[in-house]
Amino acid sequence: MLCVGTSAEQLAAVAEATAGGVAVVYLPDDAALRAVIEGVGSVAVSAHRVIEVGKLRLDADLREATWHGEVMTLSSRDFDLLYALAGDPGRVWAFSELTTHVWGRPYVGDTQAVVSAVKRLRRSLRCAAPGVQVESVRSVGYRVTVAEVPIPSH
Structure with a gap:
């Protein structure tokens, strides 16, 4: 089927x-x-599958993420997770939805894979895109918010 x-x-x-x-x-x-x-x-x-939220740009076809035009180094899983969350900024994604959408497998009640992936994504974003936040919604899941953070001049 x-x-x-x-x-x-x-x-x-x-x-x-x-x-x-x-x-x-x-x-x-x-x-x-x-x-x-x-x-x-x-x-x-x-x-062409491109998501733009403020200065965050994700191109699924090129597998490229940029913040203020600067390419971000993300793992494949980080990219997939951020792409899902940023596709509808502000929306709360349930653990089950993220498991199915990002991992491509049915949700069986284990949130650990999602929790661990979000921790890694947050670490990656801390330096590369400080205006992008993955917020926890207790006992439900996560959402992404994008704030306009000025980039420091070099």
Whole structure:
């Protein structure tokens, strides 16, 4: 069985309902979903996946993160986690949603992988992007906020 979803909520719901037993195709928006439905057989979705929040820019296709135009060195997991959180800044992402969306596996109640990854991401952001904060929402999950922090002149 193949399921197609356009949101992390849909992805998490399918993964939870099927205990991870189906393939899920994640499409970035409804336009991409329409392209798939209307172009059955040959699908070419060319949306360039870039998120910009203030001076934070994440390019999923290039796997590049920049803060005030400066490239940030992030691990693959850090990038994926930040990309998910920054995709909807201010929104609280539940542990289950992050597990499904970032790790691509069903959530079984263990929050440790998410907690550890957030700690590593926060360490990476402290120096590279001081205006980007990953905030905890107790017993729920995390959200990202981006403040305009002036960069020091060299």
